[in-house]
Amino acid sequence: MTEPEPRATRADAARNREQLLEVATRVLASPGEETSMRAIAREAGVGIATLYRHFPTRESLVEAVYRDQVVRLTNGARDLLAEAAPAVALRRWMDLFGDWIATKNGMLDTLLTMIESDVVGHARTRDELLNAVSSILDAGRAAGDLRPDVTAEEVAASLIGIFTVAHQPGHAVTADRLLDILLDGLRPQGHP
CATH class of the missing domain: 1.10.357.10 (Tetracycline Repressor, domain 2)
Structure with a gap:
């Protein structure tokens, strides 16, 4: 029973990473000042720790x-x-x-x-x-x-x-x- 949990976590992690990339791509394409990492995480619907887990900097x-x-x-x-x-x-x-x-x-x-x-x-x-x-x-x-x-x-x-x-x-x-x-x-x- 513990086997499916790691797969679900990996699937969630992959989805989070893709969502972060999608949001970051859109936000970074917007004219204006550089957007904060916190704003990108918020718009992607994930916590800042999730963002930094995928992208430490x-x-x-x-x-x-x-x-x-x-x-x-x-x-x-x-x-x-x-x-x-x-x-x-x-x-x-x-x-x-x-x-x-x-x-x-x-x-x-x-x-x-x-x-x-x-x-x-x-x-x-x-x-x-x-x-x-x-x-x-x-x-x-x-x-x-x-x-x-x-x-x-x-x-x-x-x-x-x-x-x-x-x-x-x-x-x-x-x-x-x-x-x-x-x-x-x-x-x-x-x-x-």
């Missing part, structure tokens, strides 16, 4: 959110290619990338410190993201619906530029419009 929480988002982006490329044509998959992946950029808003100071101290491997993340974009571009080239002369680095630089400009206060341009224009430019000439 703010840095460990930020790293977990960051890594979770990178995994979602890299897996997202594969999943989107499985369900849509490459050009459509690329456009949907651009939206995922925008969500990832937005997530970094409320954790930017912590994240930059972690990158500088090499706690978060910026080069590794960059390679993972470029590989995700390359997989979509390669599929698009093979299908003939994406230009063969565009690199993953060029797409990534374009995305960073778009999200930097589109999220500035007072700019009338929207990220969606700019992403649609970028995708049109990535299609071969004469492609519908």
Whole structure:
């Protein structure tokens, strides 16, 4: 009879961790000041001790959110290619990338410190993201619906530029419009 209890505890712990990550991702994406760990725990519906059991420091929480988002982006490329044509998959992946950029808003100071101290491997993340974009571009080239002369680095630089400009206060341009224009430019000439 004592056997099911540890499984239930592990299931509860996994649910709590996922809930904390979900809330932290949403809260950290919000503009404004960095949110306290206590506020994240409260919004996730868990006690502060539960939060610290999973994430002993703010840095460990930020790293977990960051890594979770990178995994979602890299897996997202594969999943989107499985369900849509490459050009459509690329456009949907651009939206995922925008969500990832937005997530970094409320954790930017912590994240930059972690990158500088090499706690978060910026080069590794960059390679993972470029590989995700390359997989979509390669599929698009093979299908003939994406230009063969565009690199993953060029797409990534374009995305960073778009999200930097589109999220500035007072700019009338929207990220969606700019992403649609970028995708049109990535299609071969004469492609519908």
